[in-house]
Structures are given as structure tokens and as C-alpha cells.
Amino acid sequence: MRASHRTTAGYGAPEGWRGRANQYALLPLRIFLGVTFVYAGLDKLTDSRFLADSGTGSIGDLMRNVRDTSAVPWLVDLALKNPEGFGYAIALGELAVGIGTLVGLLARLAALGGALISLSLWLTVSWATEPYYYGNDLVYLMAWLPLVLAGASVFSLDAVIAARRRRTL
Numbered sequence: 001m002r003a004s005h006r007t008t009a010g011y012g013a014p015e016g017w018r019g020r021a022n023q024y025a026l027l028p029l030r031i032f033l034g035v036t037f038v039y040a041g042l043d044k045l046t047d048s049r050f051l052a053d054s055g056t057g058s059i060g061d062l063m064r065n066v067r068d069t070s071a072v073p074w075l076v077d078l079a080l081k082n083p084e085g086f087g088y089a090i091a092l093g094e095l096a097v098g099i100g101t102l103v104g105l106l107a108r109l110a111a112l113g114g115a116l117i118s119l120s121l122w123l124t125v126s127w128a129t130e131p132y133y134y135g136n137d138l139v140y141l142m143a144w145l146p147l148v149l150a151g152a153s154v155f156s157l158d159a160v161i162a163a164r165r166r167r168t169l
Helices: 017-024 027-045 059-069 073-080 083-103 107-124 136-150 157-168
Strands: none
Touching: 027 083, 027 107, 027 136, 059 073, 059 083, 073 083, 073 107, 083 107, 107 136
């Protein structure tokens, strides 16, 4: 059997450097998205202007400004019922998603949360951006999808838990 057809135990990736590269391919994306979402969550939580109903830089003013150009104005209306609560929910969601992604705990669920946050921001805040590729929320949405599909196979608590389960079976 040629070396390119052999696989490593449990991973299904070819042996050798290509197999290792495949195993670690999503790690840079996971680190980038995790750090970015932790930073975004902390930045919002520590900015009293953001977590306000009105005023320059507030979540309330942001939502009022994008309401008429949003793809889902009903979602903006929902956020406007309690802008401060919505701001805290987004900030804490970003923080939870970022931490889960960085440590690789419930990695697919964390990535799904990141994708949903990015989707909601794209459909509301970034929807009217022209041309569409200038809006970064769509790019973040697409970046989360490989992690939703693949999870975190290396340097993750999910991998540690899976290995522990295999040993006890």
C-alpha cells in the first residue's frame, strides 16, 4: 500500500506532513475568531456608551439608524424594546462564543452561536452596505461555517473529553 493511502488511527487523515497539516488547518481560523469575539464582547461590556438606550455610540441609536434598511426590521424592533438588554445579550454571547471557540469546548455549538450572531448582524447592521462585500458580518458568517462542520479536533477540551471517553470504553 502506498503511503498516501494509509491513515492515522482515529482521524482518517493521511499519514505524514499532509495529514498533520489537514489536522491543524482550522486552528488559525479558530484562534482568530475566538480572540476576535472575546475582544468584541469585552469591548462592548466595558463601553458604557454602547450599553445605553440613546446617545453617540449607543446600541439604541445604532438599532434606530439601521431599522429602515435592515432585511429583518422585526428583529430590530425586538432589540429596540430593550436596547440595553440586547446590548448585554450580544456582548455576553460574543464572549461565550469566543471562549468556547478558543478552548474548544462544545466547539460546534460555539461556532453555531458565532454564525448566528454574525447572521443577525449581517441582516440588520450590515445589510445596506454596498457593495455587499464591504460588510464584514457576512465574511464572519462564512468563516464560522467550517468550524460548525468540523468542530475543534486539536488543542481542545472536546478532544480531551473524547479521548477520555475512548479510554474508558
